[in-house]
Amino acid sequence: MSVARSLLYAAANVLHPRMLWLMLWPMLVALALWGSLALFLWGRLALRVALWLQQGVDYALAWAHLDLGAAALVAANVLLFLLFVPLVYLTALFILSLFGMQQMVNYVAQRAYPALERRRGGGIAGTGWNSFVALFGLLMLGLLSLPFWLFPPLWPVIPLLILAWVNQRLLRYDALAEHADPQEMKRIFARRRGALYVMGLLLALVAYVPLLGFFAPVVFGLAFIHYLLGALAEERGYRADANKPLDRGNAAP
Numbered sequence: 001m002s003v004a005r006s007l008l009y010a011a012a013n014v015l016h017p018r019m020l021w022l023m024l025w026p027m028l029v030a031l032a033l034w035g036s037l038a039l040f041l042w043g044r045l046a047l048r049v050a051l052w053l054q055q056g057v058d059y060a061l062a063w064a065h066l067d068l069g070a071a072a073l074v075a076a077n078v079l080l081f082l083l084f085v086p087l088v089y090l091t092a093l094f095i096l097s098l099f100g101m102q103q104m105v106n107y108v109a110q111r112a113y114p115a116l117e118r119r120r121g122g123g124i125a126g127t128g129w130n131s132f133v134a135l136f137g138l139l140m141l142g143l144l145s146l147p148f149w150l151f152p153p154l155w156p157v158i159p160l161l162i163l164a165w166v167n168q169r170l171l172r173y174d175a176l177a178e179h180a181d182p183q184e185m186k187r188i189f190a191r192r193r194g195a196l197y198v199m200g201l202l203l204a205l206v207a208y209v210p211l212l213g214f215f216a217p218v219v220f221g222l223a224f225i226h227y228l229l230g231a232l233a234e235e236r237g238y239r240a241d242a243n244k245p246l247d248r249g250n251a252a253p
Helices: 003-013 017-060 069-099 101-112 124-144 146-150 157-176 182-191 193-206 212-236
Strands: none
Touching: 003 101, 003 193, 003 212, 017 069, 017 101, 017 212, 069 101, 069 124, 069 157, 069 212, 101 157, 101 212, 124 146, 124 157, 157 182, 157 193, 157 212, 182 193, 182 212, 193 212
């Protein structure tokens, strides 16, 4: 099972009525929440951040006596935008993880992996804990990255790298919780770590693309589910299109 194939599967199924509803309401809730805060706070925050940036430049280049007020305000708005987009779609992802992933898992499993045994290695408590770990990790990585925010060329890179980790952490657990046992989940997460990070990074990138970012949480939720259920099927020796195990004597190495 490849990342590209999983993404193609997700793109082909995202317009199903059940998926459309899951795509709409978490994103609308997240937009309403953060959009309301932005409406009242954006201007003041931009001015405050611009002042901090100007003070930082004045401190670093005191000898130059540069007045970068206008440039600092533009940079402040860019910085706020780079933070606003992840806040919106991460909120949608958290909502989707708690209230929508089970429906998406059932949707993918019924169509692509009907014979895959459900060993229920995770549950609601595990989902809550995983969400807490993802949120805590986001905060810790944000704090650790603070020194790098002093270098404007790194601004677009920092949130992408942080969100790549957060995205895969959030989505991978619920994708397998219903079907895999704890040992299977641990093995698959370890063996597929690179591919999961790639998918998490792609989600972080797509979230910044106008319109496509609106579809991103559900598209990548479906992709993670399809990819990881495929990995689980391979782990157990099952084909996705059959209700019987692979003949390991004839299976490709």
